[in-house]
Amino acid sequence: METETITAISTPIGEGAISIVRLSGPDAIDMTARIFQGKNLLEVDSHTIHYGKIIDPLTNEVAEEVMVTVMRGPKTFTREDVVEVNCHGGLVSVNRVLEIVLSQGARLAEPGEFTKRAFLNGRIDLSQAEAVMDLIRAKTDKAMNVALKQMDGRLSNLIKKYRQSLLETVAHVEVNIDYPEYDDVEEMSQDMMRQKTKEVLAEIEELLSIAKQGKILREGIATAIIGRPNVGKSSLLNALVQENKAIVTDIPGTTRDIIEEYVNVRGIPLRLVDTAGIRDTEDIVERIGVERSRQALKEANLILFVLNHNEQLSEEDLRLFEAIKGLEYIVIINKTDLEQKLNIDEVQRLVGDNTIVSTSLLKEEGIDELESAIAKSFFSGDIDTGDLTYVSNVRHIQLLKQAKQALEDAIASLEMGMPLDIVQIDVTRTWEFLGEIIGDTASDSLIDQLFSQFCLGK
Numbered sequence: 001m002e003t004e005t006i007t008a009i010s011t012p013i014g015e016g017a018i019s020i021v022r023l024s025g026p027d028a029i030d031m032t033a034r035i036f037q038g039k040n041l042l043e044v045d046s047h048t049i050h051y052g053k054i055i056d057p058l059t060n061e062v063a064e065e066v067m068v069t070v071m072r073g074p075k076t077f078t079r080e081d082v083v084e085v086n087c088h089g090g091l092v093s094v095n096r097v098l099e100i101v102l103s104q105g106a107r108l109a110e111p112g113e114f115t116k117r118a119f120l121n122g123r124i125d126l127s128q129a130e131a132v133m134d135l136i137r138a139k140t141d142k143a144m145n146v147a148l149k150q151m152d153g154r155l156s157n158l159i160k161k162y163r164q165s166l167l168e169t170v171a172h173v174e175v176n177i178d179y180p181e182y183d184d185v186e187e188m189s190q191d192m193m194r195q196k197t198k199e200v201l202a203e204i205e206e207l208l209s210i211a212k213q214g215k216i217l218r219e220g221i222a223t224a225i226i227g228r229p230n231v232g233k234s235s236l237l238n239a240l241v242q243e244n245k246a247i248v249t250d251i252p253g254t255t256r257d258i259i260e261e262y263v264n265v266r267g268i269p270l271r272l273v274d275t276a277g278i279r280d281t282e283d284i285v286e287r288i289g290v291e292r293s294r295q296a297l298k299e300a301n302l303i304l305f306v307l308n309h310n311e312q313l314s315e316e317d318l319r320l321f322e323a324i325k326g327l328e329y330i331v332i333i334n335k336t337d338l339e340q341k342l343n344i345d346e347v348q349r350l351v352g353d354n355t356i357v358s359t360s361l362l363k364e365e366g367i368d369e370l371e372s373a374i375a376k377s378f379f380s381g382d383i384d385t386g387d388l389t390y391v392s393n394v395r396h397i398q399l400l401k402q403a404k405q406a407l408e409d410a411i412a413s414l415e416m417g418m419p420l421d422i423v424q425i426d427v428t429r430t431w432e433f434l435g436e437i438i439g440d441t442a443s444d445s446l447i448d449q450l451f452s453q454f455c456l457g458k
């Protein structure tokens, strides 16, 4: 257990009406009691909340009216004594309360230190700690669900199951080798090893195959809007942004200090790429040629291709169709309020299996249908995220890939008829890689590095 008591403002600064100063550590309650005017906090029940005032000990003035929550360890997030001082004022008063708390001997928490303590005190495992971090960054409800599931320990439980299975296999084989009662013991052990490694490999592969969706939910679907000049691209962008209150944000955790626009469509975060490009330049194919624009478009997860209901297909439209062949796209036939001049049958033929949606952005018609189409195109038939365990963390994906590789090495050794103690080296490596995901075999430096990425106060 730590001996220092730490503190930080644990609500996003400037957001919401209430700001919380959180304390954790052996003196958390004592320190708060000394500056609190109201009930004697040393005597209140655990997990209770109390109205009162924070007094500045230097001036004896009232600094802030507060609600104080007292929570005694170990039934707290950090397993230590925790106090949360809810201040209703703005930035100035919450900072003043923080300063007063610091004057009582608390130390300002490092980024992620509360969560780090929860981890070090055995309250949560490493993948859960990382889920907390993802949660802080989660941009939409769906992404939030993924983070919550992980925090819930679903991924941890799966990983533990695989590790157990591998460990048992290794142990079993050891015993067989040490006590060969039958002649065919080596062969039996080989069979068992082959079966178990293949089983676990299949499970890891499945986790990896859904990892992509998790990652996209976390980072947003890179979406490009394309089409000839004047078809309604900017109008579409504005409609999506207006309907869904664009989240304009600098992405935390990246070094690029760029501003990107996010819109939340049915719980799926669309990251509108190169929106400046959409606004300024119109014909990317004309400008950089089919091959290169195709390359650029490939970086989008989803393309929204806008056509004009009121005009015939042009050479330019055909070049765009050429450029997006095989990519994930939705065709939007806009301006349905105007006379039809577009040959819909021909469009249908060009589009094949991709979706067509008709809109009149001017009359705000068809936007609902478009949003449904966007959601469908991604989850091809409404996958219920409730039943899936996503792996959305880049570090987890990396470790799963390494575990997969080690298992494939083990299987290859088996096929080549290598002795079992050689095969076991790879199986043990797999076990270690999986352990790193939940922090079992993680080194201290890795842990420090991970926690330093957290936001302050979490």
Ligand code: GDP
Residues within 6 Å of the ligand: 227, 228, 229, 230, 231, 232, 233, 234, 235, 236, 282, 334, 335, 336, 337, 338, 359, 360, 361, 362, 363
């Ligand atoms: P962009 O050049 O592709 O970005 O197209 P804009 O969004 O700037 O739209 C070009 C013009 O078409 C503007 O005058 C819009 O008001 C108009 N427009 C957009 N959508 C519709 C629509 O559904 N019906 C009609 N009649 N006009 C539209």
Ligand code: ZN
Residues within 6 Å of the ligand: 230, 233, 234, 235, 278, 279
């Ligand atoms: Zn435009």
